[in-house]
Amino acid sequence: MHFITEQDIQFENRKTPLSKFFLASDDRLTPGARQYLIDHQIKVVDSNSKVDSVTTTVEDVEKKTEELNQNFQLLELELQDAALKANEVDLAASQRIFSLSEMPVKIQQNQVVDSLEEIVPSKEEQSQLNKQNLLTPQGKILIKLKRSQVVANGLKGQTTDSQSDSLDSLIQCIDNEIHLLIGEGHDGSE
Structure with a gap:
């Protein structure tokens, strides 16, 4: 910078x-x-x-910068809220999501974010939430994680290419966490 x-x-x-x-x-x-x-x-x-x-104008640039800062903060808060909700259901999931919640600040500061794959094991298919998933104990966590993905997707259009790539990685990691939670909801393990 x-x-x-x-x-x-x-x-x-x-x-x-x-x-x-x-x-x-x-x-x-x-x-x-x-x-x-x-x-x-x-x-x-x-x-x-x-x-x-x-x-x-300078005011427009400042407004865009402030909006970008607020959106990064919102993404961080959504992930932290998901982690707190996960703490009630699954401690391991809570810890993984808390790790993800540290990423928005690093992405915003253009720090290299290459360890996301280590936080959550990868899954290939895109996760889809349905009523059955949402009515499990993990339902509130799943909604928060999906909201986090929406915020991250919105940020991509406002960031540099490297930040956008890091946000893509974060979105994939959130999706992987959703897969893990859905799997836990189906087999009954917590």
Whole structure:
């Protein structure tokens, strides 16, 4: 992550007057830089956007960043809630889900997330919830895990390619956990 200061922008603006400022995906503005852009009515072109050449104001970039932060936090909270519910039914599942709940922060901070496969054994088919699954003791956990997948899928459109790939891995791990819980619900073991 690279922080752009007010002095950086002033230097660029002196060389060539800016009407737009291009913000790379790993760049962040300091408060002084943000205020300078606002004061000089310089538009920010956000490279995080999936749409090319989208011109936004600094406030728009801040709003998108805040929304992204909140969605990562929501994903973390959904997984933590699922882990707490799992604690009442299956301690091993609870521990696996708590491990998964640590991943959103790592993904958001662009940390390498390559150990997801170790958390939950892989399954090949996509899990589908039905009424029978939801009426088991694991039902509330299953719903929370599915909600987590929905949040993670929503985040994919707002993140960098590497973060999106990590979110795909997380979604697959959540799906694997759902498979394990459904299997436990069918054979009666906890």
